[in-house]
Amino acid sequence: MSDVTSVLLVGVGGQGTILAGDVLAKVAAASGMDVKLSEVHGMSQRGGSVDTMVRFGPKVHSPVVSAGQIDHLVAFEVIEAARWLPYLKPGGRLLVDRRTIAPLPVLTGALPRTVGLESALIAEDAVFVEAEPLACRAGSPRSANVVLLGALSVGLPFDAGTWRDVIAARVPPRTVESNLAAFELGRQAASGAA
Amino acid sequence: MVDRTLLSGNEAVARGAWEAGAAVGVGYPGTPSTEVLEAFARMDGARAQWAPNEKVALEVAAGVSIGGARTLVTMKHVGLNVAADVLFTLAYTGVAGGLVLLVADDPGMHSSQNEQDTRNYAAFAKVPLLEPADSQEALEYTRRAFEISERFDTPVIVRSTIRISHSKGLVAVGERERHAVPAYESRYAKYVMLPGNAKRRRVDLESRLGALAEYNETLDLNRMEMGDASLGVITAGVTYEYVREALPDAAILKLAMLNPLPETLIRQFTSKVDRLVVVEELDRYLTSRVKAMGLQPEELPLPRTGEFTPRMIAEALGAQPPETRQPFEDLPPRPPMLCPGCPHRGVFYTLAKMGAAVMGDIGCYTLGALPPLNAMDACVCMGASIGMAQGMELSGGAGDRPVVSVIGDSTFAHSGLTGLMNAVYNGSHATTVILDNRTTAMTGHQDNPFTGRTLMGEKAPELDIEAVCRGLGVEHVAVVDPINLGRTERALREALEHPGPSVVVMRRPCVLLVRSERSPMAVKAEKCTACSLCLELGCPALSREESGKVVIDATLCVGCAQCAAVCRYRAIAVAGRVCEAGETA
Numbered sequence: 001m002s003d004v005t006s007v008l009l010v011g012v013g014g015q016g017t018i019l020a021g022d023v024l025a026k027v028a029a030a031s032g033m034d035v036k037l038s039e040v041h042g043m044s045q046r047g048g049s050v051d052t053m054v055r056f057g058p059k060v061h062s063p064v065v066s067a068g069q070i071d072h073l074v075a076f077e078v079i080e081a082a083r084w085l086p087y088l089k090p091g092g093r094l095l096v097d098r099r100t101i102a103p104l105p106v107l108t109g110a111l112p113r114t115v116g117l118e119s120a121l122i123a124e125d126a127v128f129v130e131a132e133p134l135a136c137r138a139g140s141p142r143s144a145n146v147v148l149l150g151a152l153s154v155g156l157p158f159d160a161g162t163w164r165d166v167i168a169a170r171v172p173p174r175t176v177e178s179n180l181a182a183f184e185l186g187r188q189a190a191s192g193a194a
Numbered sequence: 195m196v197d198r199t200l201l202s203g204n205e206a207v208a209r210g211a212w213e214a215g216a217a218v219g220v221g222y223p224g225t226p227s228t229e230v231l232e233a234f235a236r237m238d239g240a241r242a243q244w245a246p247n248e249k250v251a252l253e254v255a256a257g258v259s260i261g262g263a264r265t266l267v268t269m270k271h272v273g274l275n276v277a278a279d280v281l282f283t284l285a286y287t288g289v290a291g292g293l294v295l296l297v298a299d300d301p302g303m304h305s306s307q308n309e310q311d312t313r314n315y316a317a318f319a320k321v322p323l324l325e326p327a328d329s330q331e332a333l334e335y336t337r338r339a340f341e342i343s344e345r346f347d348t349p350v351i352v353r354s355t356i357r358i359s360h361s362k363g364l365v366a367v368g369e370r371e372r373h374a375v376p377a378y379e380s381r382y383a384k385y386v387m388l389p390g391n392a393k394r395r396r397v398d399l400e401s402r403l404g405a406l407a408e409y410n411e412t413l414d415l416n417r418m419e420m421g422d423a424s425l426g427v428i429t430a431g432v433t434y435e436y437v438r439e440a441l442p443d444a445a446i447l448k449l450a451m452l453n454p455l456p457e458t459l460i461r462q463f464t465s466k467v468d469r470l471v472v473v474e475e476l477d478r479y480l481t482s483r484v485k486a487m488g489l490q491p492e493e494l495p496l497p498r499t500g501e502f503t504p505r506m507i508a509e510a511l512g513a514q515p516p517e518t519r520q521p522f523e524d525l526p527p528r529p530p531m532l533c534p535g536c537p538h539r540g541v542f543y544t545l546a547k548m549g550a551a552v553m554g555d556i557g558c559y560t561l562g563a564l565p566p567l568n569a570m571d572a573c574v575c576m577g578a579s580i581g582m583a584q585g586m587e588l589s590g591g592a593g594d595r596p597v598v599s600v601i602g603d604s605t606f607a608h609s610g611l612t613g614l615m616n617a618v619y620n621g622s623h624a625t626t627v628i629l630d631n632r633t634t635a636m637t638g639h640q641d642n643p644f645t646g647r648t649l650m651g652e653k654a655p656e657l658d659i660e661a662v663c664r665g666l667g668v669e670h671v672a673v674v675d676p677i678n679l680g681r682t683e684r685a686l687r688e689a690l691e692h693p694g695p696s697v698v699v700m701r702r703p704c705v706l707l708v709r710s711e712r713s714p715m716a717v718k719a720e721k722c723t724a725c726s727l728c729l730e731l732g733c734p735a736l737s738r739e740e741s742g743k744v745v746i747d748a749t750l751c752v753g754c755a756q757c758a759a760v761c762r763y764r765a766i767a768v769a770g771r772v773c774e775a776g777e778t779a
């Protein structure tokens with residue numbers, strides 16, 4: 001259904017994809033849309049590959065879609081961006097946090113390190129975001145997920161004020177300021193890139 | 195417009211039970227069901243408890259129900275295997291206060307050891323089963339399940355799947371109804387299942403099922419959506435949403451209650467459509483029953499394992515697959531792993547070093563089976579490790595290798611005690627390792643009888659694992675902090691040398707539970723010989739550089755120092771000391 005927008009957030013367990021997906025879903029709901037969010041927790045949280053899908057529009061049926069059907073792919077890490085790329089539809093938007101978290105088989109030397117993924121992703125029109133340095137600038141490296149939301153927000157039809165309200169209500173009270181700053185830096189980064 | 199809240203399927207089930215006036219919730223944690231009871235526990239006026247296992251949970255619920263109050267029982271699909279003994283006879287006795295079981299299946303086995311389809315249990319145990327398709331229905335069906343339970347004198351299963359439990363959607367919530375508990379009266383003929391009574395209840399059960407089937411024929415929750423009648427689809431649960439999305443114009447019979455089935459309704463629908471298909475994940479539960487009615491649904495090329503997506507359904511009906519980008523080749527997989535500083539790591543490292551045949555169990559520590567630790571030979575179901583170790587010993591197959599079972603604290607409480615009792619009774623020599631990390635970690639840190647706290651956050655008597663083991667007759671019971679690898683190995687060797695059954699309790703809280711006070715470790719590059727021995731621990735904070743030498747990521751390291759204990763060249767030390775020595779690495 002073309003009137004439903006599908007966003008896929010991918011990363012590594014512990015990176016904050018779940019909170020990011022929750023914020024996006026609440027922003028869509030606060031903007032008067034129907035929304036569904038799908039995530040899987042459990043074993044994959046232990047440092048495994050994680051994915052959260054958020055779909056919004058006038059009426060959303062399925063919480064999930066297949067390869068070739070995602071409008072916005074937000075990767076919190078480079079290898080996961082490459083892994084999930086087939087989900088992005090032709091002409092879809094690809095945002096990637098420019099950091100690589102080596103999986104265990106690479107750390108132990110059982111498999112070689114990945115090479116050339118960044119340039120391959122650039123060939124797929126990836127927009128890279130320096131989420132961690134920007135999050136540090138905003139006051140906390142843990143808000144890298146919100147930097148990415150800021151970058152994502154530029155391409156979505158929601159009011160910036162709604163984003164800020166939802167973020168402020170959703171994150172721990174003492175981190176509201178740094179998260180709102182992180183959101184702004186993410187927005188600026190994506191606006192500059194576009 | 196009604197105000198709607200974003201709720202997961204699990205939160206919506208909890209809300210539905212609360213709105214139905216359920217007084218008590220009880221269950222055992224298990225993905226994807228865990229959050230139901232946690233959400234219920236947070237609600238005003240609700241009383242929620244973790245039981246040691248699903249069987250006890252359903253027994254408690256049976257008592258609540260016979261006492262007249264409404265109760266919700268939660269578990270994952272395999273939990274119903276444990277509780278099945280209770281369920282099959284509760285179907286005979288029936289209920290007083292409404293009794294609803296939330297059973298969450300895991301198609302695709304995201305966090306489970308099998309993919310069993312709970313719908314079969316409903317037919318087998320002869321109880322009604324409702325299956326919602328989204329969060330709103332999760333709330334409504336749960337509420338309705340309590341009514342059905344009381345009206346038809348039966349426990350009711352609400353079946354969820356992982357895509358319902360862990361998906362969020364907008365839900366219009368309602369108010370809590372007051373459910374008065376009537377004065378209790380003993381009812382021997384209804385609740386004491388001696389053969390004489392059971393025979394009468396058995397006959398009564400059939401008539402209740404007949405009445406339920408009739409009720410289901412006109413149940414307002416079933417929906418016939420007559421679109422283009424050239425194709426008619428019978429479906430239920432989240433699969434309905436996939437079908438609706440894949441085939442916006444198709445005629446759909448969406449069933450809400452899947453046992454007993456509304457045969458007349460199904461025939462009516464079938465008579466209105468040209469082509470009939472049944473779309474269902476996992477077992478061909480509906481397909482085989484629709485066929486048994488003499489109807490002939492077309493066979494679609496859909497898999498019988500794993501989850502569906504809208505595209506899969508569209509393509510099974512002939513749609514062209516969309517254009518997709520080329521996948522990258524040779525990407526390294528990213529399996530889950532034990533956390534940095536996990537107290538289980540050194541135990542598995544030591545067991546692998548000792549060449550033990552390890553019978554494993556269910557929890558985070560099942561990850562000890564993965565490379566590079568490779569320290570588990572078998573893992574089947576909750577509590578199985580202890581009995582399996584005794585069997586391995588009886589087989590003689592392990593030869594000179596020591597035979598060890600490894601089980602977590604919560605899993606030991608769940609169903610390890612009887613296995614250990616058997617080890618004593620039947621004279622096993624196997625060693626049981628209890629990984630006591632003071633929590634039920636895998637499912638998100640729930641309390642259990644050994645942690646000293648309840649689901650409601652109250653203090654509870656903290657059961658003493660060592661005393662329990664001694665009480666069961668184990669003479670050799672040792673306790674070790676497993677991040678001390680030397681002591682861990684000594685304790686294991688002593689236990690294995692003991693002539694009778696033995697237990698080693700590896701006690702250290704889960705690293706995610708207690709913030710580490712220790713400084714991170716670092717590698718002294720000039721001392722590192724690139725032997726890679728420390729990498730055998732499989733700690734994600736350690737990595738191998740091009741040169742073969744190892745570096746430690748200070749942002750991940752919690753300073754457990756298990757790597758330092760493994761290093762033969764004293765090349766790993768607390769990071770601070772390395773800096774003092776003027777190192778640059």
